Amino acid sequence: MAGEGAYEREPVALDERITSDGSSPWPVEPGRYRLIVARACPWANRAVIVRRLLGLEDAISLGIAGPLHDERSWRFHLDPDNRDPVLGIEWLGEAYRKADPNFSGGITVPAMVEISSGKVVTNGFQQLTLDFSTQWKAYHRPGAPDLYPEHLRAEIDEVMAGIYTEVNNGVYRCGFATTQEAYEEAYDRLFTHLDLLSERLAHQRYLVGDTITEADIRLWVTLVRFDAVYHGHFKCNRQKLTEMPVLWEYARDLFQTPGFGDTIDFEQIKQHYYGVHRQINPTGVVPKGPDPRVWLEPHSRARLGGRPFGDGTPPGPVRPGEQVPPIVR
CATH class of the missing domain: 1.20.1050.10 (Glutathione S-transferase Yfyf (Class Pi); Chain A, domain 2)
Known part of the structure; x- marks a missing residue:
């Protein structure tokens, strides 16, 4: 039990998994889902890193919310017309409410959204990256490292x-x-x-x-x-x-x-x-x-010692549209 004045993180509200073995209603399928992140967020950052190291860019597209938001949720304020170009939404909360019209929990990133329905499937940040390693293996790049041996x-x-x-x-x-x-x-x-x-x-x-x-x-x-x-x-x-x-x-x-x-x-x-x-x-x-x-x-x-990628290889160049500003010496 947290003491007086202690911060408690709100549990994730949509914790379905996307699996390859039929154990959930959401199957692994390339092109079906869009990973929504924000550069600011550490929980989202680790999903971006794992996706990149494993080479899942072709299987899972990436949407990037801007750094600013208010009580309405993360907003795509860096995209043209302030809307995600694939999902067509201005606020990430719209995708949460498509999954549950009465949704009242925390609207967080990372979130995996089914593109066709526009519904958030999961914001389960603890399991998501492990599933990238274990459930999406068929779509890893050649030379992808084993991040969860x-x-x-x-x-x-x-x-x-x-x-x-x-x-x-x-x-x-x-x-x-x-x-x-x-x-x-x-x-x-x-x-x-x-x-x-x-x-x-x-x-x-x-x-x-x-x-x-x-x-x-x-x-x-x-x-x-x-x-x-x-x-x-x-x-x-x-x-x-x-x-x-x-x-x-x-x-x-x-x-x-x-x-x-x-x-x-x-x-x-x-x-x-x-x-x-x-x-x-x-x-x-x-x-x-x-x-x-x-x-x-x-x-x-x-x-x-150590070998950063084990028997694998480094990822290739960052995809167009996903680059961050370089640090200039």
Whole structure:
């Protein structure tokens, strides 16, 4: 039970799965679904990364909501006419209400939408990327890495459970706490776990095994946002990421790996957090820094060995229309 003033994440409301074995009413079928994301959102970011690493671009199209929204939901305000060009909707909430006219839960990204009906099938962000790895295998690119290897799943699941409660959600528990006690408890738990992860990564390049797995993706999407928004905006300010040597090198290593840094738009990340969370930042002023060029500084993680993609290969170039602005040195 959360204490007074503690933040509790609302559970997802539409948690159907898209499967290849007939175990759900939603079959894996290329071209049937559209993945709706926002560059700002860490939960959506990991779906973008997994889709790209596995080469699912031809099987699952991508719609990108803008960084700003209000009580009506995420909005496609970066698209022509403020509408998603495939679904034809202005607000993501429209697709939720097509699935359930009385829908009153959280309208979140990522969301998988059936294109023909315009209905959200699932916003189950915890299972979605695992299903990309396990249920969509027939449509993986040649050389796609195994991000959820069967012989390591128990360890990956254990590591991810701690990352989710203490880090991914931990920064939000800091930022949205409404009492000093709740904030300080969340703060202590967050940095205790970051210290444990630093110890784990001091002698191995990746979290589980010697290749990138789902666990790395889930940790990294929080780390990459840490200095830009969580350190100041969410008061996670014991240290910046750049002041945590192991995690900073680890995060930079992944940023410079195809499929990671090429999904990040720091301006949209800042615009969302500082512009939407008016209860934390009433003025809506967006900070100018930090300088993103630090992410291109060399690292020495290769000394630990490891093979980023295992027996696979890096993904190819980012698809037209899905690029983010490059960092200019």
